[in-house]
Amino acid sequence: MASLDTLLFLGVDGLTSGAVYALLGLGIVLIYLVTRVINIAHGDFAMLAAMTLVSLEHGQLPGTSYLLAAGALLWGALAAWSARRHGALAIARPCLGALAVAALGFALPLALAAMQAPAVLNAALAVLMVAALGPMFHRLAIEPIPRASVLVYIIVTLGMHLILQGLALQLWGPQAHSVAPLLSGSLAIGVVVISHQSLLVLGITVLLVAALYAGFNHTLSGKALRACAVNRTGADLCGIEVASAGRRAFGLGAGLAAVAGVLIAPLVGVHYEMGFLIGLKGFVGATLGGLLSYPAAIVGGVLIGGFESAFSYLSSAYRDALVFLLIIPILLLQTARLKRRGVAHEH
Amino acid sequence: MSIETRGLLAVAALVALVSLAGAEFYASVLATMGIYALLGLSLVILALSGQVSLGHAAFMGLGAYASALLVARTGLPPAVGLLAGLGVSGAAAWLIGSATSSLRGHFLALTTLAWGIALAVCFRAAGDWTGGASGLAGIAPFTLFGVSLSAPRPMAMLSWGCALLVVFAVLRVQRSRTGRALGAVRQQELMAESFGISVSRMRLWTFVVSAMVAGWAGGLYAHYLGFISPSPFDLSGSIKGLMIAVVGGELSALGALAGTGIVEGLNWVLQAVLPAVSSSASSLEPLFYGVLIITVMLFFPEGLWTRVDRVLATRGARPNGTALNSRLNTAPAPGGEPVLDVDQVGVSFGGVKALDGVSFRLYAGEVLGLIGPNGAGKSTCFDVISGVNERHAGQVRLHGEPLAQARARGRLARSFQHTRLLEDRTVLDNVMLGAFRRTRNGVLAAVFGRDTRDEGAIAASARDCLARVGLAEGAQRLVETLSLGERRLVEVARALMADPEVLLLDEPAAGLRRADRERLVALIRALHAQGCTIVLVEHDMDIVMALATRVVVLDRGRLIADAAPAAVRRDPRVIEAYLGTGDETC
Numbered sequence: 001m002a003s004l005d006t007l008l009f010l011g012v013d014g015l016t017s018g019a020v021y022a023l024l025g026l027g028i029v030l031i032y033l034v035t036r037v038i039n040i041a042h043g044d045f046a047m048l049a050a051m052t053l054v055s056l057e058h059g060q061l062p063g064t065s066y067l068l069a070a071g072a073l074l075w076g077a078l079a080a081w082s083a084r085r086h087g088a089l090a091i092a093r094p095c096l097g098a099l100a101v102a103a104l105g106f107a108l109p110l111a112l113a114a115m116q117a118p119a120v121l122n123a124a125l126a127v128l129m130v131a132a133l134g135p136m137f138h139r140l141a142i143e144p145i146p147r148a149s150v151l152v153y154i155i156v157t158l159g160m161h162l163i164l165q166g167l168a169l170q171l172w173g174p175q176a177h178s179v180a181p182l183l184s185g186s187l188a189i190g191v192v193v194i195s196h197q198s199l200l201v202l203g204i205t206v207l208l209v210a211a212l213y214a215g216f217n218h219t220l221s222g223k224a225l226r227a228c229a230v231n232r233t234g235a236d237l238c239g240i241e242v243a244s245a246g247r248r249a250f251g252l253g254a255g256l257a258a259v260a261g262v263l264i265a266p267l268v269g270v271h272y273e274m275g276f277l278i279g280l281k282g283f284v285g286a287t288l289g290g291l292l293s294y295p296a297a298i299v300g301g302v303l304i305g306g307f308e309s310a311f312s313y314l315s316s317a318y319r320d321a322l323v324f325l326l327i328i329p330i331l332l333l334q335t336a337r338l339k340r341r342g343v344a345h346e347h
Numbered sequence: 348m349s350i351e352t353r354g355l356l357a358v359a360a361l362v363a364l365v366s367l368a369g370a371e372f373y374a375s376v377l378a379t380m381g382i383y384a385l386l387g388l389s390l391v392i393l394a395l396s397g398q399v400s401l402g403h404a405a406f407m408g409l410g411a412y413a414s415a416l417l418v419a420r421t422g423l424p425p426a427v428g429l430l431a432g433l434g435v436s437g438a439a440a441w442l443i444g445s446a447t448s449s450l451r452g453h454f455l456a457l458t459t460l461a462w463g464i465a466l467a468v469c470f471r472a473a474g475d476w477t478g479g480a481s482g483l484a485g486i487a488p489f490t491l492f493g494v495s496l497s498a499p500r501p502m503a504m505l506s507w508g509c510a511l512l513v514v515f516a517v518l519r520v521q522r523s524r525t526g527r528a529l530g531a532v533r534q535q536e537l538m539a540e541s542f543g544i545s546v547s548r549m550r551l552w553t554f555v556v557s558a559m560v561a562g563w564a565g566g567l568y569a570h571y572l573g574f575i576s577p578s579p580f581d582l583s584g585s586i587k588g589l590m591i592a593v594v595g596g597e598l599s600a601l602g603a604l605a606g607t608g609i610v611e612g613l614n615w616v617l618q619a620v621l622p623a624v625s626s627s628a629s630s631l632e633p634l635f636y637g638v639l640i641i642t643v644m645l646f647f648p649e650g651l652w653t654r655v656d657r658v659l660a661t662r663g664a665r666p667n668g669t670a671l672n673s674r675l676n677t678a679p680a681p682g683g684e685p686v687l688d689v690d691q692v693g694v695s696f697g698g699v700k701a702l703d704g705v706s707f708r709l710y711a712g713e714v715l716g717l718i719g720p721n722g723a724g725k726s727t728c729f730d731v732i733s734g735v736n737e738r739h740a741g742q743v744r745l746h747g748e749p750l751a752q753a754r755a756r757g758r759l760a761r762s763f764q765h766t767r768l769l770e771d772r773t774v775l776d777n778v779m780l781g782a783f784r785r786t787r788n789g790v791l792a793a794v795f796g797r798d799t800r801d802e803g804a805i806a807a808s809a810r811d812c813l814a815r816v817g818l819a820e821g822a823q824r825l826v827e828t829l830s831l832g833e834r835r836l837v838e839v840a841r842a843l844m845a846d847p848e849v850l851l852l853d854e855p856a857a858g859l860r861r862a863d864r865e866r867l868v869a870l871i872r873a874l875h876a877q878g879c880t881i882v883l884v885e886h887d888m889d890i891v892m893a894l895a896t897r898v899v900v901l902d903r904g905r906l907i908a909d910a911a912p913a914a915v916r917r918d919p920r921v922i923e924a925y926l927g928t929g930d931e932t933c
Contacts, residue, residue, distance in 0.1 A: 038453060038457065040460075141641060141645075144645050145644065145645060145648065148644075148648065150453040151399050151453055151456055152644060152648060154399075154401070154453060154456055154457075155399075155589070155593060155640060155644055156640070156641060156644045156645075158401065158586060158589075158640065159636075159637045159638075159639075159640030159641040159644065160637065160641065161637070162586065162633045162634065162636050162637030162640070163634055163637035163638060163641070165633065166630070166631065166632075166633045166634025166635075166637060167634065169630050169634075170630065170631070170634070174630070276582075280460070280461070280464070283457070284461065287454075287457070317468075317471075317472035317474075318468065318469065318472050320464065320465070320468045321464075321465040321466070321468035321469050321472065322465075324461040324462065324464050324465040324468075325461065325462060325465045327457070327458055327461040327462075328446055328447060328458055328461070328462070331447070331450055331454055331458060332446070332447070332449065332450075334454075335449045335450060336449075339449075
C-alpha cells in the first residue's frame, strides 16, 4: 500500500500535469464550440511553445519565426488574390501586413537575444508567437473548407499534426531539450519535495481560468465567441463574422496551449513528439463534458492527471494505454446521460 | 464481364508481369504495396457503413502478433496462424465495437484514436510476449509444398492476390442487398430502420469484418518480413491506411488501389530522392504525408476516384428476372375488414401532450386522410403508426397483432416528407432497397454470386414499381440529379417495393409544383383503384378532399372528427380548429 508521502507526491504530480491538461482541454473545447473543429494538433501548439522557449533561452532564433513568416506570407498571398479586383491599395495592404508580421517574428526574438532578456520575457514571447500561429492554422487549413463535416476536420487537423510535428523535427532535431524553470527552488512538506515550478503551474492555471471566465462574460468579443458557439447562423445574422470568430478561438486556444507548454517544459523533457500525447490527454479530459463544457474540461483534465499519476505508480509501462482507454467509459457515461435526458445525440 | 472485373484482371496481369519479369526490387515494392492496399481496403469497408477509424493499424498489429506468436510457440503452419490472427483481430473489434456501439460519428472516430494508441502502447509494454520495442524476429515464412514464399516475387503475387480478392468481394457486396443496406446505414439511419435494416448490427459487423481484413494485412506483413516491431502498428500506420483510403475516395475499393499506388509510390519516390537531398531523409516522410492529406482534403474532399465510381454506377448491365409477387391488383375488394387499429394512443414530450387518447381504425382499401392545423399532432401520430416512435401510451395493432413486432411492421411501408434517398446511387438501386425484408441473401451469397436469381427478381419488381409511378425511363439516373417531384415518386416506388398492406405517405405533395402535384394525385388515385390501402398525411386540403375516402382530424393532440370528406368539411369543430371562432377566449 502506498504511504501517505507517496500519495501526497502522486497527488501533487497529478495535479500539476492535470492543470496542464486542463489548459489544453479548455482550448480544445473553445475551438470545438466555436468552429466544430476537433483539433488533433492542439498539443503541438504546446510543443512548439516549449521548443521556442528552448531556442530563446539559448539566444537562438527559434524555428517558430520561420513558421510565422511562412504562415503570414501564405495568408497575405491568399488575401491579395481575393482582393485582386479591388485596386492596388487593396492588394498591397494584406501583403504589407504579412511582411510586417513576418518581420516582427524575426525581430522580436533577435531583440530579446541581444538584450539577454529574463526568462519571463522569453516565455511571454514564446506564448505570443505560438498564439499567432493559431489564426494562421484556421485561415490556411480550416477556412478553405467552411462547411465540411466534423470528421473531415479531424482528418485535416491530423494532417496538420503531421506537418507541425515533422517541421519541429526538422527545426529542432530529434533530441530532447531541457529548459530552466521560471521559478527555481522547492518547498518541502515532510519528506515530499514540491518544486516551485509546480506551484507556478497551478497558480497560473487558476489565474487564466478566472481571466477567461471574466472575458467570456464581460467583454463584447467574448460574448461574440459564445454566440458563435451557441448558434453560428444566428451569430452570423447578428453581424458577428464567423470566420474571424474562428480565428480568435484558434488564437486563444493556441495561446492557452502555449502557456501549458511553457509551464510544463521545465518539468518534463522538451521533445518534438511531446505535443501529441499531452494534447490527446487534454482531449480525453475534455470529453468528460462532451467537449461542450469548460468546467467539465477543467475537472476532466485534473482527473486525467490524477489517474495518470496513479497508473504510473501501478504500472508505468501501461500508463498511457490505461489513460487513453479511460475515454471509452467517459463517452459511454456521456451517452447514457444524454439518453436519460432524451436528447438526440446526432451530428 | 463487367468493366470493373476487366480492370481487376488488368491489375492482376500487371502485378504478375512485374513480379515475374521485373527486377526483384520492384517485386519487393509491390509486395509491401499489396499489404498496405489491404489495410486501406479495411478502412474502405468500414467507411461503407459510415464509420471512420484512426487506429486501424492496431488491428493489423493484433493480427501480426497473434499469428507470429502462435506459429512460434506451437509450430503450426503460418497459414493457420494467419487465420488465427484474423480471429483475434475480429474478436477484439467485436469487443470494442460492442462497448462503443452507442456512440456516433466523430466521437466514435476519437475513441478509435484512443484505443489505437492504447493497443500500440500495449505492444510495446508486453515485452515478455512481443519483445517490446526491439521487436520479434525469426517469424516463419509462408510455405507452399515446402517452398518458402518469403521472397519478394511470390510474396508480391500473394499479397496482391489477397488485395484483389477483397476488392472483388467488396465490389460484389456493394451492388448486392447488403450493399444497399450499408448505403442506407451510412446516409439515412431512420430510413434504414424503417425498411427493416438494423443500423447498430450492420455497423458492428462491418467493424468486425474491417478489423479482420486489417489483421489479414498484419499476418501477411509478419510472415513476409520475418520481423515485427510495434512502430508500424502505431498512429503512423493508422494514418497511412487512412490516407490510402481517403486519397482514392473512402467509399471506393478501386479507389483504395489507386490510393495505395499514390501513397506508396510517393513513399518510394521520397525514399529514392530524399537521401540525395538531406541526411535526415526518413524524418521528412510524415511531413509529406501531412501535406498530402491536407491537399486532398482541401481540393478533392471526396477523393480522386469517386467521380469514376459514380459514372460506373450508372452504367453496366443490370440483373433481370421474374418479378416478386405483388399484392397490388390481387388485394381484396375495398370496404373490407379493419387493417390497422389505433387504440387510445398518447404521446407526451415533457409536459406537452402531443397526442392524447387518439383512437381510429383503418379499413382495407381505404385512403385515410390525416389532417389538422399546425401542431395538431399529425406528424407524431404518423411516427407512431409507422413505428418510429415506440414510446407511446395505448396500442397500435395490425390485424390484431401489436405493431411493435417486427413481422407486423414489415407489412407497412412509408415515404418521407423530406425525401431520404441514397444520393450517390441510381434510382433503381434506391427502389430495390425497399425489398430489403423480402429476401435473405447475406454477404457470402453476394461474394459467391448465389444471389443472382433474387437480385434479378428484385430488379424486375423495382422496374415494375418505377413504371407504376411513371419513372420507368429514369431507372439508371443518379438520385442527386432528380427534381423534388421525381424524388417523392421514387419514395413511393421504394415503399411499394416492400409490398406493404398499408402505404403511409407523409406530406407527399408538400412543396411540389402544380404539374408534379397533379401527377401525384393521379398516382395515388391509381394505387387506390388497384386495391392499395393508404394513409395520407397532408397539408394541401384540396388533395385530401379529392383523394380521401375518409378523413381523421386532429387538433391539439385530440381527435375531433372522423368522417367522410364532405361531412368533415361542414363539421363546426373542424372549422373552429382551422379558423377559430369569433369569441375565442384562450
